[in-house]
Amino acid sequence: MxxxxxxxxxxxxxxxxxxxxxxxxxxxxxxxxxxxxxxxxxxxxxxxxxxxxxxxxxxxxxxxxxxxxDVIAVRLDDRPGSLAAIMTLFEQNRVNVEYLYTTHIGQEQRSAVVFKVEDVERGLSILRQNGMETVKGF
Amino acid sequence: MIWNEQRECEDLETRRKRQLADLKELCFRLYDRVPFYRARFDAAGLTPADIRQLSDLSRIPFTTKDELRETYPYGLLAVDESELREIHTSSGTTGTPVVGAYTDADISLWGEVAARCLCMAGGRRGDVVQNAYGYGMFTGGLGLHYGARALGANIIPAASGNTKRQLMLMRDFKSTILTCTPSYALHMAEVAKELSIDPDRLHLNIGVFGAEPWSNAMRAEIENKLHLKAFDIYGLTEIIGPGVSCECAAQNGLHVNEDHFYPEIIDARTGEVLPDGETGELVLTTLTRQGTPILRYRTRDITRIDSSPCACGRTLRRMHRLLGRNDDMLILRGVNVFPSQIENVLLRIEETQPHYQIIIERGASHLDEVELQVEVEENFFSDETKELERIRRKIHSELKQELGISVKVKLVEPRAIARSEGKAKRVIDRRNLQGGTP
CATH class of the missing domain: 3.30.2130.10 (VC0802-like)
Structure with a gap:
């Protein structure tokens, strides 16, 4: 979302x-x-x-x-390589990332990374197809 | 409609005769009553009787703004103080103000010429004039007030400021004519937009804007946003205030009320009078003023005179819209720059508005360091720095092309630059070129 x-x-x-x-x-x-x-x-x-x-x-x-x-936020596991997995996915699908920053999802005690990509809809559908969990709200 | 058809459409020969008769009378009067002018004539080896034709005017020395200041308050008064009915002064931002003193006849004259101007712009009896020029010592407010009164308009003397109230008055009293500075008109348009006021629900048809130089691009912007036709009016406290000249429907220059204010164009460097059509400094002589008449006043405004016939039928010669002011002209690293050039660049770039300020400093290197501050508007603000940088670079390169010098461009928050309700403060010069302590 x-x-x-x-x-x-x-x-x-x-x-x-x-x-x-x-x-x-x-x-x-x-x-x-x-x-x-x-x-x-x-x-x-x-x-x-x-x-x-x-x-x-x-x-x-x-x-x-x-x-x-609009931006996209994705849940991130606290382990090496979790951001790299998303970036690789974007790279392979030529999704252009303008900037990113990380934040915290209060209720879940988990981190999330916020992306600004050139084409938000396309970015979202690629994440979905690859089973990545996007944040619906904070 | 022409307010005073007899005078405004007079044949040129009759007008010249009248101008000459008034000039002769003026010279005798000033020689008799104003020691400053008597000394002037004496020093030039002239007597009033030497003024036999209009071209003899060029033998009389100029009067400058500094001299007006030196004679403050009443050094140039040509009537007894008991004859005075009103005093105005120029803004005096640089020290002693300049005084305009008005007799009954002067106030009537002011109403007459300002009414002519409103009429040139299309105003008539029954119009509702919202006068948003400052009232008080500044001549803008009362000058247009007298003009609108002579015209037979209903006047809303709103004065400048309190923009939300202006818009309310405009809507509720169905103002048809707006009079104010062009920068304030633009400010009103913006506030109207913020308050979601549809300009089509207002009743404005005509705007009469003056007291500061403005470009045709700015005119288009105001017309576009307020849905009115914008006219340029010109005047100055030293001469009478607003009413010296104004545009007619043809908008091909401003008709000078030259039966009262005689214009000359001079070479600002040599003082030589230039023929009609050539660009130079405007010099004005008040042929019929009573309180503080003035001979050959150097306005420092740069323009040219067009004596070709006008479609409107007026035979009053036209002055071109101000091309700049000797005072406004900035010399930046040896290059002459008028703020209007900067305004034009910002209007030409699609994304930007002409909300800017120029800051000039002389840095450690003794070079002029010029910074142009431009406000970031929502229509071009982006969440990405590269997009803002692109616009900043675009302004920079367009300016370089227009001015021939490189100017640092800084993007600032909106309203960081004070909005003018009187005259816009566009230039902050911290170079201290006069010497001494700042």
Whole structure:
């Protein structure tokens, strides 16, 4: 299943990340995963949370530039080679990975890896065909 | 409709005669009543009687903005103070303000010329004019107010700011004409979009925008977003305020109300008067002002005069939309750059909006370091850095092509750059070229 991810544009300035997380906290939004892609001038904060639409509206109201897009999350066993298995699968099927980050599935005490791939539908169907377990929600 | 057909469509010979008669009278009046101008004439070895034809105007020295500041507050007053009815000053961001003092006759004149301008843009009696220029010492608000009043319009004196309320007033009172700075018009359009206000549910037909230079690309953007036809109006506090010139339906230059404000174009370097059609600095003489008339004021605005006939029937010569300002022109690493060129590049690139600021610093290397900050909008924001980098590089290369110099481009959060409700602050120059402590 596809997972919604919100990206937020941040300048490399003191306190920007603190502001975003504070706004989410004050509105009782629970973060399930977060990562930052940074360049020398700006960063892109990518988050997965329990109330995507509300979080996006809050960011918009506070004049942040945001974007929502779909990513894939896959359960990962805690043993050597589990990520390599997925990457090999993607490589063989020429699925282009733009970025990835890992997170934790709270209730299951397991890890998950979040992928942004060029073609989300195709990525999902390849995982399914090969018996990989995708995360339906956090 | 033409507001004052007799004057605006006058045959050229009659107009020239009137201009000359008014100029002669003005020179005598200033020589008599304003010591500053008497000293001017004396130093040039001139008397008012030497002004026999319009071309003799070029023998009179220019008046500059610095001189207006030096004579603050009443050094250029040509009437008794008891005759004054209103005072305006220029924004004075760089120090002592410039004063415009108005008698009853001046206020009537202002209403007349501003009404002509609104009419040129298609306004008429019964229009609802939402005036979102700043009221107060700034001439924009009251100038358009007097014009709209003379026209017989219903005026919503909203002044600038409080954009949500502006949009509410606009909708509820069915404003048909919007008057404000072009950057504020664009800001309103954005807020309208954020609030999901459909421009078709508003009643705006006409926008009369001025007080800062704006490009045709910006015009298209405003028209597109607010669903109105946008007209350029020009004026300055030193002369009267808005009402010096305005575009008509032909939109092929701004008709100068030259029976009151006589235009010349000069070579900014030599001061030589250039023939119609050539580009240079606009110089204006107020032929009929009473309170603070001015002879040959150097506006620092760059334009040219077009004396060819206009489809609208007015014989008032037209000035081209401002090509720039001597003051605005930045010299970056020896290259002349106008902020309007940067605006054009951003409008040309599909993804970007003209929300930018230029920061200039002189680094340790003593070279000008120029940084262009561009706001990241949702329509081009991406979760991938490479996509943002692609747009950043695109801006960089288009700018290099347009300006001939390499400018650092930085993407910033929206609204990081203060939105203007008056004039947009586009340039921050930290080079301290004047010397001394900043």
């Amino acid at each position: 596809k997972i919604s991810q919100i990206s937020v544009f941040l300048e490399n300035k003191n306190g920007r990340l603190a502001e975003v997380t504070r706004i989410l906290a004050e509105n009782n939004i629970s973060l399930k995963a977060a990562s930052i892609a940074d360049t020398s001038d700006f960063g892109i904060l990518r988050i997965i949370c329990d109330q995507t639409e509300k979080a996006r509206q809050l960011m918009h109201d506070h004049l942040f530039t945001t974007r929502v897009n």
